[in-house]
Amino acid sequence: MTKQYGVWITHDIDHIRMREHYFRDIFLFRLLGVSAIEVLKGRRSIWSLCKLKWSLFRPNTWDHFDEWIILEKKHGIRSTWFFAVNRGSSLSYTNEEIKPVAHKLKDEGFDLGLHGQHHTGEKEIRREYELFHKIIGTHPEGIRMHYLRISKKSFFELTDLYIYDSSLFVRHLEQPKKTLHMLEIPLHIMDTYLFSPFYNNFTLEEAKKYTEKMLKEAKKKKRLVVFDIHPHHLDKNFPRQREWILWLYDYIGKDKSCKKFEINDILENYAEQTPMVKK
């Protein structure tokens, strides 16, 4: 195992476009409620809330995948994208809707993983694994659970299917380690936790400071920092999130000592801890 300072950028695709929530769930009502709380807590302007409301009438809002591809290529980043093959809480896109997006990302050379909706139940877990294969043509190597729902039991049920799991969220720089037959890759910084009024509720400057502190510590200790960024947050209606993403990519892009890990680099780095072939 070589110790090297770097980042692994991952994305949980919870939404492709705003329109997939029309008449399918109550997510947009919840979003408006949370955004009103942001206004009350001084984290969003009333003007920004008005613009968000107006954007509800633009059904393709949030589809920024082309912008993501350009942004990541510019900074030499090959991230991993976890997408769902079953609907879940506030996640309502269909397989027909995700298929072209997933294939576009795959064709551009990005890695794909499963955003799991079933964290227990062998049958359901296997069904999701096979559904991914049906859509992409290959089985997923890795999984991250929606809402990071994972239990001890899940590890036993996932271990023979997946090479790695990345559903554990830790706020210190815990590094990947073998768990049963899998490599467990903990995640350290998630956009939702930085900005949600129910979690850190950071201003943009506070979020930058927090991130920079963790990156500096990782650089000093030669550690890997794992990010989870939800792709719809690149939309202008999430101004703090968007500014933070652009700042982060610029920050790590300029730092040549920061290795931009791809999933295969991590699996190779920890090869002695995890079998590279599936059971």
Ligand SMILES: [Zn+2]
């Ligand atoms: Zn999710």
